[in-house]
Amino acid sequence: CRIDTVAFDKTGTLTLGEPTLSAWVAAPGVDEAGALQAAAALQRQSAHPLARAVVLAAEAVPEAQALTAQEVQSVPGRGSHGLVQQAHLHLGSLRWMEELGAGLGELGARAEALQAEGATVSALALQLPDGRFAPLALFAFADLPKPGAQIAVARLRARGLRLSMISGDNRGAAEAMARRLGLNPDAGEVLAEVLPGDKAARIVALKQGGHQVAMVGDGVNDAPALAAADVGIAMASTRGGSDVAMHAAGITLMRGDPRLVAAALDISRRTVSKIRQNLFWAFAYNVAGIPLAALGYLDPVFAGAAMALSSVSVVGNALLLKRWQPEA
Numbered sequence: 001c002r003i004d005t006v007a008f009d010k011t012g013t014l015t016l017g018e019p020t021l022s023a024w025v026a027a028p029g030v031d032e033a034g035a036l037q038a039a040a041a042l043q044r045q046s047a048h049p050l051a052r053a054v055v056l057a058a059e060a061v062p063e064a065q066a067l068t069a070q071e072v073q074s075v076p077g078r079g080s081h082g083l084v085q086q087a088h089l090h091l092g093s094l095r096w097m098e099e100l101g102a103g104l105g106e107l108g109a110r111a112e113a114l115q116a117e118g119a120t121v122s123a124l125a126l127q128l129p130d131g132r133f134a135p136l137a138l139f140a141f142a143d144l145p146k147p148g149a150q151i152a153v154a155r156l157r158a159r160g161l162r163l164s165m166i167s168g169d170n171r172g173a174a175e176a177m178a179r180r181l182g183l184n185p186d187a188g189e190v191l192a193e194v195l196p197g198d199k200a201a202r203i204v205a206l207k208q209g210g211h212q213v214a215m216v217g218d219g220v221n222d223a224p225a226l227a228a229a230d231v232g233i234a235m236a237s238t239r240g241g242s243d244v245a246m247h248a249a250g251i252t253l254m255r256g257d258p259r260l261v262a263a264a265l266d267i268s269r270r271t272v273s274k275i276r277q278n279l280f281w282a283f284a285y286n287v288a289g290i291p292l293a294a295l296g297y298l299d300p301v302f303a304g305a306a307m308a309l310s311s312v313s314v315v316g317n318a319l320l321l322k323r324w325q326p327e328a
Helices: 032-043 049-059 094-100 105-116 149-158 171-181 196-208 220-228 242-248 259-294 300-323
Strands: 005-009 020-026 069-075 079-084 087-093 120-127 133-142 162-166 213-217 231-235 251-253
Touching: 005 196, 005 220, 020 032, 020 049, 020 105, 032 049, 032 069, 032 079, 032 087, 032 120, 032 133, 049 133, 087 094, 087 133, 094 120, 094 133, 105 120, 105 133, 105 171, 149 162, 149 171, 149 259, 162 171, 162 196, 196 213, 196 220, 213 220, 213 259, 220 231, 220 242, 231 242, 231 259, 251 259, 259 300
Parallel strands: 005 162, 005 213, 213 231, 231 251
Antiparallel strands: 020 133, 069 079, 079 087, 087 120, 120 133
C-alpha cells in the first residue's frame, strides 16, 4: 500500500516522555507539601511517566515526611486510588474527576489557566463517607519535544503526507504541544483525550475514511493501534514497553528519533522500486531469450552467459540501495 497518512503517538514518540511536575496547587486550607506527599504515596509503585514525576518532586522536598498507601488500584487511562492515612484518595485526569462527579470548586479556574499554558493537569480528590468528593490539589506536568521532532513533521508534510497526533492529554496541552511541533490543530491534526484502548479505534476510523495509515508509537499502549494500522512503526524507547510495540509493528526503528520515520518510508519506497525494476529486467531477458533459444537462433554458450548476466544485473541493481543515506 502507498501510505498517505502518518499518525503519531505523542508521549515518548514526539516528546521526550520524561515529564516534570512544573506546579502543584492546593485547595484553600490544604497543606501543599502534604498533598504532594499523599499523591506520591499513591504513585510510588507506578511506572507511568507522570507518576515518576510526582514521586521525584516529592523526594526533592526537604524534610518532608514520606507517606505510604494501601489498597492502591490503577484505572487505565484515568488514574489511581487508594488509602493514605485512612483517607480514600483519587488521583487522576480531570476527565476522570468529571466522571466521578468530583467538581474542582475554587481550583477550576486555576486548572483552566494551567491547561491554556499547555500543561497536562491532574487532580487529587478525597472521597468523603457520603460518596461525594472534595478537591485537594492540582498537579501540572510539562514535557519537551524530542530533538528533531519538528524537522520530522516538516519533512513528512513536504512529501504531501497527512499528519495526525494522538494523545490522551487534555485538548489544551495536546494542541499547545502540536503547535510547537508544527502541527495544525485547526486542521484536525490533533486527536486529544484519547484513552489508551481507543487509539486503535481512531486508526480504524482513519482507514475507513479511505486513508492508508502508518502508526508510529513506542509503548505497550500503542501496540493495538500499531497492529490496526496498514503499517505499524515501533520506535525504541527507554521507558519500557517497546518490546510489545515491536512485536505488533511491521517496522522497528532502533533509535527513538522521529526523523527516522521519513527515512523508513523513503527506503521502503526505494526498495519497492528496485523490486519492480528487477522483475522487469528478469522478465525482459526471458521473454527475449527463450524464443530465440527455442528456435535455435541463440548459441547455448551465449545463452548461458546471458542468463548469468541477467542475475548479475539484478543483483547489481539491488546493491545500488547501499548508496542511500538518510537525511541528516
